[in-house]
Amino acid sequence: MFYREAGQFKTNYAADMAVFPILQDKIGIAIILALALVVIPLVGNAFFLSVVMIPFLVFALASIGLNLLTGYTGLLSLGTAGFMGVGAFACYKLTTIFPEVNIIVWIFASGLFSAAVGVFFGLPSLRIKGFYLAVATLAAQFFLQWCFIRIPWLYNYNVSGAIEVPTRTLFGIPVTGPNASPEMRYYVVLGLVILLTWIASNLVHGRIGRSWMAVRDMDIAAELMGIKLLPTKLLAFAVSSFYCGVAGALMVFLWYGGAEPEVFSINQSFLILFMVIIGGLGSLIGSFFGAALIYILPIVLRGAPSLVGLDIGAATVEHLTFMIVGALIIVFLIVEPHGLARLWQTGKQKLRVWPFPY
Amino acid sequence: MRAPDMNAGVAAGDVLLAVENVSLRFGGVKAITDVSFDIRKGEIRAIIGPNGAGKTSMLNVINGFYHPQEGRITFKGKTRSRMRPHEAARQGIARTFQNVALFKGMTTLDNIMAGRTLKMKRGFFWQMLRHGPALAEEIEHRRVVEEIIDFLEIEAIRKVPVGRLPYGLQKRVELGRALAMEPDLLLLDEPMAGMNLEEKEDMCRFILDVNSQFGTTIALIEHDMGVVMDLSDRVVVLEYGRKIADGVPDEVKKNQAVIDAYLGVPH
Numbered sequence: 001m002f003y004r005e006a007g008q009f010k011t012n013y014a015a016d017m018a019v020f021p022i023l024q025d026k027i028g029i030a031i032i033l034a035l036a037l038v039v040i041p042l043v044g045n046a047f048f049l050s051v052v053m054i055p056f057l058v059f060a061l062a063s064i065g066l067n068l069l070t071g072y073t074g075l076l077s078l079g080t081a082g083f084m085g086v087g088a089f090a091c092y093k094l095t096t097i098f099p100e101v102n103i104i105v106w107i108f109a110s111g112l113f114s115a116a117v118g119v120f121f122g123l124p125s126l127r128i129k130g131f132y133l134a135v136a137t138l139a140a141q142f143f144l145q146w147c148f149i150r151i152p153w154l155y156n157y158n159v160s161g162a163i164e165v166p167t168r169t170l171f172g173i174p175v176t177g178p179n180a181s182p183e184m185r186y187y188v189v190l191g192l193v194i195l196l197t198w199i200a201s202n203l204v205h206g207r208i209g210r211s212w213m214a215v216r217d218m219d220i221a222a223e224l225m226g227i228k229l230l231p232t233k234l235l236a237f238a239v240s241s242f243y244c245g246v247a248g249a250l251m252v253f254l255w256y257g258g259a260e261p262e263v264f265s266i267n268q269s270f271l272i273l274f275m276v277i278i279g280g281l282g283s284l285i286g287s288f289f290g291a292a293l294i295y296i297l298p299i300v301l302r303g304a305p306s307l308v309g310l311d312i313g314a315a316t317v318e319h320l321t322f323m324i325v326g327a328l329i330i331v332f333l334i335v336e337p338h339g340l341a342r343l344w345q346t347g348k349q350k351l352r353v354w355p356f357p358y
Numbered sequence: 359m360r361a362p363d364m365n366a367g368v369a370a371g372d373v374l375l376a377v378e379n380v381s382l383r384f385g386g387v388k389a390i391t392d393v394s395f396d397i398r399k400g401e402i403r404a405i406i407g408p409n410g411a412g413k414t415s416m417l418n419v420i421n422g423f424y425h426p427q428e429g430r431i432t433f434k435g436k437t438r439s440r441m442r443p444h445e446a447a448r449q450g451i452a453r454t455f456q457n458v459a460l461f462k463g464m465t466t467l468d469n470i471m472a473g474r475t476l477k478m479k480r481g482f483f484w485q486m487l488r489h490g491p492a493l494a495e496e497i498e499h500r501r502v503v504e505e506i507i508d509f510l511e512i513e514a515i516r517k518v519p520v521g522r523l524p525y526g527l528q529k530r531v532e533l534g535r536a537l538a539m540e541p542d543l544l545l546l547d548e549p550m551a552g553m554n555l556e557e558k559e560d561m562c563r564f565i566l567d568v569n570s571q572f573g574t575t576i577a578l579i580e581h582d583m584g585v586v587m588d589l590s591d592r593v594v595v596l597e598y599g600r601k602i603a604d605g606v607p608d609e610v611k612k613n614q615a616v617i618d619a620y621l622g623v624p625h
Contacts, residue, residue: 012497013496013497013500013501013504014493014497017493017496017497017500199486202485202486202487202488203485203486203488205488206485206488206492206496207475207478207480207485207496208482208485210464210468210471210472210475211472211475213461213463213464213468213472214461214464214472214475216461216463217460217461217462217463217464218459218460218461218462220423220443220455220459221455221459221460221461222461222472223442223443223444223447224421224443224444224446224447224452224453225444225447225472225473225475225476225535225539226444226447226448226475226476226539227444227472227475228444229444235482282463
């Protein structure tokens with residue numbers, strides 16, 4: 001009724017190839033952007049911004065990174081946390097060696113470091129696929145984590161073995177370190193996530209995205225179209241690792257404010273892989289859904305009993321949260337194995353013809 | 359769609375592709391033994407033979423998936439040594455597969471657009487922005503792709519993921535994807551396998567139209583003898599990896615070796 005494309009005629013190819021070809025989708029994305037940019041910072045308190053929104057955005061960015069590799073190019077990777085760690089440690093080294101350079105520049109530069117490492121560990125992908133590739137990237141994960149622990153130069157020989165984020169400013173306002181306000185950190189994270197999501201969307205809708213998906217769906221036929229497999233796969237590794245690296249730098253600099261190498265353990269890799277799978281492989285919006293379901297839902301569940309006035313012990317709430325989230329993941333995967341993004345699409349399709357069944 | 363440049367080194371009627379004394383072995387298995395034939399510019403050339411005769415292997419040799427142990431292949435006057443499939447694509451060889459090899463998760467439009475990959479030049483930077491030159495390029499190629507979609511009469515399924523399409527349409531989309539490469543030589547591996555009569559007739563019409571409108575040279579493998587004899591200008595017959603006959607359809611039909619290969623001989 002309110003979600004109809006009837007009467008919206010495309011008169012040129014540019015309009016038809018737009019990422020959001022339907023007017024209602026354009027309005028929807030504008031509302032979401034307005035909410036994120038204006039309403040949330042105004043309404044949300046410091047807790048909401050720094051414990052819910054910033055981590056959600058960081059996880060969404062990492063999920064987009066992994067989704068470009070696993071969902072779009074079909075290369076299964078378990079090295080996500082390792083690549084995030086490369087970003088975080090690179091950013092830390094760069095900003096302590098050159099403190100006068102703007103931190104945003106170093107966040108992007110650390111993504112480039114991560115991309116280079118990703119390309120190196122992506123080399124085996126020409127020969128191996130699927131679970132075997134996952135095992136090869138597992139090697140990257142363990143090797144990189146070993147580096148974070150065993151190379152003291154990476155954390156500037158701190159006795160604690162952890163990195164502590166120094167204060168850095170943007171236009172005179174602190175954005176990292178203990179003095180940075182949650183609003184400022186939120187805006188920086190949000191700005192980068194919007195920019196990088198836009199770029200990812202452009203990439204997957206163009207020639208490069210088509211080559212990635214072609215390699216995923218039928219690599220023999222892709223090669224026959226003139227798509228060279230190795231460069232295409234390595235580009236996917238590079239872009240994916242860049243996103244993960246930036247997400248890692250954001251995680252440490254704008255969320256944690258400091259980190260130990262354990263943050264970048266295999267568990268983190270699995271967590272992000274689950275976000276991608278539950279959100280929907282090969283869908284950018286799915287990455288946001290996945291991050292929301294796995295990260296925000298437990299927070300909501302933990303807060304729920306006290307909100308409705310139930311007096312349950314903290315430990316019990318924690319256990320219940322695990323059980324409910326676990327059950328929900330199974331339910332979602334049974335209802336729609338292709339993830340929340342597919343559910344979302346099905347829902348939109350139903351809405352389009354509502355109130356008729358088809 | 360623009361017709362391929364007819365003056366690209368080879369005039370109509372000249373030899374476009376020459377296969378000379380090609381032998382292909384997988385360990386002890388001889389897939390192809392000492393086969394020679396040629397494909398002339400602008401013709402429809404059929405490769406037939408009983409199951410396991412080495413027809414698909416022959417196509418795989420031509421577009422670089424297999425490297426023959428012996429023999430030479432000359433395409434557009436250039437004799438090649440080892441060549442990868444993406445190089446074959448660059449030189450103008452396109453191909454469809456026996457069991458449809460479409461990009462299942464992509465729409466019809468994206469599949470055919472993927473066929474244009476080689477023609478698209480804008481680099482990573484513009485792809486990131488998807489504005490200006492990259493968008494202009496995308497629109498330019500979309501126009502060509504739409505012409506192919508019109509030509510194959512698949513307008514209605516433009517935005518449908520190909521995995522959901524019926525088999526006959528998938529075959530048609532695959533032909534469209536190969537056409538999008540604007541090839542000089544189009545290899546069709548059983549384009550009509552598993553189709554009903556109507557779909558076969560449609561496909562025959564498309565193949566003839568491609569050949570006459572765009573001047574594309576076509577090599578096809580097909581088991582339906584009626585189709586082969588009607589469509590093709592010349593036929594080469596393989597059996598157990600050897601060539602047993604080569605000529606115009608009427609000659610081949612009467613050839614005793616071919617009749618024996620298909621019907622068997624009394625022992």
